[in-house]
Amino acid sequence: MPTLAEIAHEHSETDEASLAHLNSLLAEWGMLADFCFADMLLYLPTRDSQFIVAAQVRAATGQTLYDTDLVSTMADLVERETIDKAFRSQKVVSGETKIEGRTEPVNLVAIPVRFEERVIAVLTREWSQRSGRKPGQLERTYLAIFDDFTKMIAAGLFPFGERGADASVAPRVGDGVVVLDAETRVRYASPNAVSAMHRVGVSANAVGQTLAELGVAEMAARHAFERREPVVEEVEQTSEITLLTRTIPMLKRSGRQVVVTGGVVLLRDVSELRRRDRLLLTKDATIREIHHRVKNNLQTISSLLRLQSRRLKSAEAIDAIAESVRRIRTIALVHETLSHEAGEDISFIEIVRPLLRLVEEGLQSTDRPVGFRVVGDAGRLPATVATPLSVVILELLQNAVDHGFPEGSEGGSVLVVLDAGEDSSLRVKVIDNGRGLSPDFEITKATGLGLSIVRTLVTTELAGTIQVRPAVKSDSNKEVSIATDGRGTVVELKIPTARV
Numbered sequence: 001m002p003t004l005a006e007i008a009h010e011h012s013e014t015d016e017a018s019l020a021h022l023n024s025l026l027a028e029w030g031m032l033a034d035f036c037f038a039d040m041l042l043y044l045p046t047r048d049s050q051f052i053v054a055a056q057v058r059a060a061t062g063q064t065l066y067d068t069d070l071v072s073t074m075a076d077l078v079e080r081e082t083i084d085k086a087f088r089s090q091k092v093v094s095g096e097t098k099i100e101g102r103t104e105p106v107n108l109v110a111i112p113v114r115f116e117e118r119v120i121a122v123l124t125r126e127w128s129q130r131s132g133r134k135p136g137q138l139e140r141t142y143l144a145i146f147d148d149f150t151k152m153i154a155a156g157l158f159p160f161g162e163r164g165a166d167a168s169v170a171p172r173v174g175d176g177v178v179v180l181d182a183e184t185r186v187r188y189a190s191p192n193a194v195s196a197m198h199r200v201g202v203s204a205n206a207v208g209q210t211l212a213e214l215g216v217a218e219m220a221a222r223h224a225f226e227r228r229e230p231v232v233e234e235v236e237q238t239s240e241i242t243l244l245t246r247t248i249p250m251l252k253r254s255g256r257q258v259v260v261t262g263g264v265v266l267l268r269d270v271s272e273l274r275r276r277d278r279l280l281l282t283k284d285a286t287i288r289e290i291h292h293r294v295k296n297n298l299q300t301i302s303s304l305l306r307l308q309s310r311r312l313k314s315a316e317a318i319d320a321i322a323e324s325v326r327r328i329r330t331i332a333l334v335h336e337t338l339s340h341e342a343g344e345d346i347s348f349i350e351i352v353r354p355l356l357r358l359v360e361e362g363l364q365s366t367d368r369p370v371g372f373r374v375v376g377d378a379g380r381l382p383a384t385v386a387t388p389l390s391v392v393i394l395e396l397l398q399n400a401v402d403h404g405f406p407e408g409s410e411g412g413s414v415l416v417v418l419d420a421g422e423d424s425s426l427r428v429k430v431i432d433n434g435r436g437l438s439p440d441f442e443i444t445k446a447t448g449l450g451l452s453i454v455r456t457l458v459t460t461e462l463a464g465t466i467q468v469r470p471a472v473k474s475d476s477n478k479e480v481s482i483a484t485d486g487r488g489t490v491v492e493l494k495i496p497t498a499r500v
C-alpha cells in the first residue's frame, strides 16, 4: 500500500510542511474515528482537480462500511461534490454518498484540513444509519467531542504537530475518556474511566468536580491547558495503581486569540504493565534467587543419595554414590557462587578454591597427606563455561588423589594452575607429583567414568582440548618442573572463552 507521502508526490502539489501536518493528523485520527464511531478517509486534491484517497482508518468503536482498502482510489462524482465544497468553502459540509453493494445512502461529513492559511486536504467521516450505534449518553458525548475536533481541524488548531506528545504510546478512547470543561471540571466520564478512577479511590460521582478536587491527574490537565498542547503523563496514584493519561486541550479561535474551551483526558490503568516493568528491574535479584534455590535443591538431592547409601552393603555401590554426591556438590557450588554474583558471569577462582576444599575434605585417610594449591586466575567466566569446567576440575582433582596417591603411597601435592591467556582461551593445569600414569595409559582409551565426563564436557560443551601426560624432570613447563620434580601427572586443558 502506498504511503501518504508517495500518493502526495505522485498526484498532488502538497508541500513538505503540509505533508508533515497531515502525518500528524494520521497519528491522531484513530482517536477521531473512535470518537465518531465511523470510517474516516483522507482526500488530497490532485493535479487534475480530482480527489484521491490518501489514507483510511476504521473505528475501533464501530462497524466499518468498507471491507476493501480505498487508498489510491478517486472520489466518485457524488462524493466529490461534497468534498470539493468543503475544500473551497473552508467549512464543514454534510452530504450523502452511495457505496457499492449497499442500498441505503451513506452519510458523509467533509472536513477541510487547514494548515496555516490554506486548506490542504479534506477529511471525511462516513457512516450509515444502519451501521451506527444506538445513541446513549456515551455516544452523544463522543460525537460532541468529535464535532469539537472537527472545528479545530477546520480552524488549523488540530493536530498539534510536533507539540502533540507521542500519541502512539497514549491511551485509546476505549481505555477511558474524561471530558473536562475549561476549569478542569468533569463533564462526563466513560464507564472505563469511572472504573479506573474507582481503583484510585474516587468513589463518588466525579461529574461536576474538578480534577484537583478529585485528586486525579490535575497537574497534567493544568499543563495541557496552559501550554495549549497535549500532555502525556503517567500518574503514580498509589504505590499499586498507575494511570497513563493523555490530556488534550480543546481549542477555539476567538478573534486573534486561541482559547481553551475544555479538554479530553484519555486514561488507562497501566498498573499491571508497570508491575511487570518493576519485576524486570529486579531480574538480577531473581536470577540470584534462582541460583540459590537450585543450589538448595542440589543439596537436597545429595542428602537423599547419602541417606540411600547408608542402606547399601556393597562397597562399590557406596563408592559410586559417594562420587555422585561429590559431583552434585560441585555443581551446587557453582550455583552457590552465582547466587552471590550480580550477573551471569562468575569469578572462577571463587569456585576453584572451595572445590579444592571439597576434595580435601573427601580424603579418607590422613596417613598420606596431600596438599592442595591454586595459582593464577581465570578471571570471570559465564556460567555456561564455569559449570562444566568445575565438574571437569573436580574429576581431575579426584583422579590426582585416587591414582596419584593410592593407599600405601606417602602423599604429596596437587597444584591447579589457572591462566586466562591473551588469546581469549583459558588454560587449566592440574598437576600432581604422585605415582604417575601407567605406561600404557591413553586418554582416548580410558574407560573410567571420570575421564569420560572430562572428555565429553571439554570437547563438546566447552569446545576445548585435553592433554594428559607424565611429568618429566626439567619439564619444559616451569610450574610442572617445580611442582613435580619429575614425578607424577600433568593434565592440561585449553578452553576457548571468546564469546560469540
Ligand SMILES: Nc1ncnc2c1ncn2[C@@H]1O[C@H](COP(=O)(O)OP(=O)(O)OP(=O)(O)O)[C@@H](O)[C@H]1O
Residues within 6 Å of the ligand: 323, 395, 399, 400, 401, 402, 403, 404, 432, 434, 435, 436, 437, 438, 441, 446, 447, 448, 449, 450, 451, 452, 489
Ligand atoms: N592423576 C593421575 N595419576 C595416575 N593415573 C591417572 C591419573 N588420572 C587418571 N589416571 C588413570 O586414568 C584412569 C581413568 O581415570 P578415570 O577418572 O576415567 O576413572 P577412575 O578414576 O578409575 O574411575 P572414576 O573416576 O569413574 O571413579 C585411572 O584409572 C588411572 O589409571
Ligand SMILES: [Mg+2]
Residues within 6 Å of the ligand: 395, 398, 399, 402, 448, 449, 450, 451
Ligand atoms: Mg576418576
